[in-house]
Amino acid sequence: MTRPPTITLTLVEGRLDRTEYVFDERSTSVLGRARDCSPRLPNDEHHRTVSRHHCLLDINPPAIRVRDFGSLNGTYVNGRKIGQRRNDQTPEEGAAQSFPEYDLREGDEIKVGGTVFRVGIQVQHTLERIQCRKCGRDVSGETGVRTGEYLCASCQAEPAAMLRLLLDLARPEHRELSSIAGYTLLKELGRGGMGAVHLARHESTGKEVALKVMLPRVAVRAEARARFLREVALTQALSHPNIATLHSAGFSNGTFFFTNEYCTGGSLDLLVDRNDGRLPADEAVRLVLQALEGLDHAHGQGVVHRDLSPSNILLHKAADGSTTAKISDFGLGKAFDQAGFSGLTRTGDTAGKPWFMPRQQVSNFKHATPAGDVWALAACLYHILSGEYPRDFAPGKDVWQVVLDSPAVPIREREPSVPQALANVIDKALQEEPAPGFETAAELRQALLAAADSW
Template identity: 65%
Template sequence: MTTPARVTLTLVKGRLEPAEYVYDERTTCVLGRSSDCSPRLPSDEHHRTVSRHHCLLDINPPDVRIRDFGSLNGTYVNGKMIGRRAEGLAPSEAAEDSYPEHDLVDGDEIRLGSTVFRVGITLGSTPGPVARHCAKCGRDLGKAADGRAGAVLCASCQAEPAAVLKLLLELAAGGRADLASISGYEVIRELGRGGMGAVYLARHEATGREVALKVMLPKVAASSTSRARFLREMALTRALRHPNVVPLLDTGFADGTFYLTTEYCTDGSLDRLLSRSAGGRLPADEALRITLQALDGLEHAHGQGVVHRDLSPSNILLHRTAGGAGAGAGNEVSTAKVADFGLAKAFDQAGLSGLTRTGAVAGKPTYSARQQVIDFRNASPGVDLWALAACLYQMLTGTVPRDFPREKDPWYVVLREAAVPIREREAGVPRALAAVIDEALDERPGRGFASAAELREALTQAGPTP
């Protein structure tokens, strides 16, 4: 019988409702006095030193890590302060410093002001042997073994996704049933890589069919439960069929590695297009065309209950086909298609990505809406609209909506900083279009757009003309 791992915060001092917070899946939460925090601390004389957004909990049961945002009076774990800004510094100035993090264990106590929580960690149980050796090379995982059941790759193998894929293709050629969907493919070249793995152009030797073949490498052992959860979520994505969605063809798992195949988009990604463009920008009419097509893809997915949650220029792909709307005879048009729908969510919520909101390797959340940090588990379609508006902003200005100073905590920036009005970046952006983009990036309650259809209508009416 499978029982889930669990992280519990139990109130041992203070007055809060509820007095217990239970987390049994991957999430983040922010503690502080702001109305959007959970747990939310009271604004009274006992919590004057608690900031509005005081500290971040990165939770991937049974693992949990705490990070202070540079609060005035610090965050205390078992009576020891783990973060505090220097006297005389404003919160925005203090955030430019680097603050320590702390991995929490069962029984630790967290104090903010006069409120104290006790951390409870339940390891849970999952069928299968505990991962002790690398699923590819057999190396002893040593201290890297996390005690979870399942299969995982060592750090050295995770750093070489091409070698991992080569072995999978060799095993597929040898007749492995769990690799049947990629049997007969050969790798042509790498298309890109990120924190979860890498993607390659692959061609089927017999049919000549070309696909994008992605390998995803879990940071923790992939148990039978987490594998089933990931593949079940991806089945929802596989059902998406729309001209502006990159179709997912096959998914599978073997030897500590998830793999999937999708349609190969001939013109690459939007971020590659921007890197080749003057100033990293596109003409307003081209930027708007790409955005409107991506919105059509988002509207379809949202209608099926699928939220992307990781939208950026790297997964807006361009595919060139003959003919098409507005094309003359023999002409070709490039169509924008959204890729990787639900992929990051499925991988993260299955607990396969480790702790990603903290640590030196946590990338800048450039296209993340505030909601994704405050309420990661329940992110709504609105986070995709914010991210797409951020992509349009970049296409028009060559930069992203928020300023991310080099030494500033990126998650604190997302929580506290508003997008810079687009015409402050680029005065040549048409006023009507700028007004729509600024509205789409406004994260105050009641602002922004409620749906992809609503944003598309506003952008269409604004148009690219001054």
């Protein structure tokens, strides 16, 4: 068995509590003087020009990338400045600028104020030649890790073609594909950066499911694959009327696939789009109250979503015309990212969009709590009522620094028609300092019910 690659930051200049920081899995690290930074730099005469949130390290061993946040004194790599705002600019003006990112290599040194780290990258190389599992092209140079299953960039761009191939291969001799055997694709339901989802019908039973594929951006090692599927199994155990059921999950030919409950009403973001970007308060609150019931059940089972947005709150329409909100993809996206399968997602052209993400999930990548889910669902409610995001994501501004440094804008500044009692609950729910406004889904649900009684 090959050892996983490792990134090490070794302190070569400066005084910190630790002299070495080791990363053996997907992570992010914010350097600066703020208390939520790690490593946190001292607030002394050698670091007075270091920003609270100075620069971001995006880490997916063996890859590591650094980006300056428009700091006053800049970040240096091997003595070369990679980012610095002008002396006459405010931190906000500096954050609105675009600074170059730098892919770090073995032996590179990062200097922030009076602190210097040396980068160490340990990779156990093998002589294994990696081929794309779909087209057979040699992709050894693309993967970074020299072992595992992989799809080339061209095949990753065609998730529907990969899904059709898996369905063609789903015969008795391919036991790993048994859960999708006999399904026929009907139409595409959605597509994202990591894959796509289709409506599929079983040929003999007529059962319809949402069939989803997720295509890793890196070679999938057996250990990482097993760890990810173990986490997915926690989601499969969830059973609640306000949670979209995950029927099955598997992996074959460099591709993860899932069969999910098909919800006939689409997703909440599509409903909002059909209603000119906003929903009436009574309808928005009714759907979010239902989602909170599903969230409360999942948290009671120890499962945190970590990636809530209107696109993964699905709507199921019953024969009587009623609509039920169901949360989908519990933990799926973030588990996929944390396993390293998304590549580098905090920097670069494919960086994520943290419109509904609480601050804690940026400053501490691995730290996901029920309170973070509650914040994200309150952010969804804010969005479907106002058509805006809770934070100001100005064009050109670094989205991750916005999350770290910007509080939510009070909702009635965006949409004055929101009832005052409801606005008070939403504003409290989006509080992050000194503590979350609501720790649990049940607390937020009770507050919303009380507010609904007053308008």
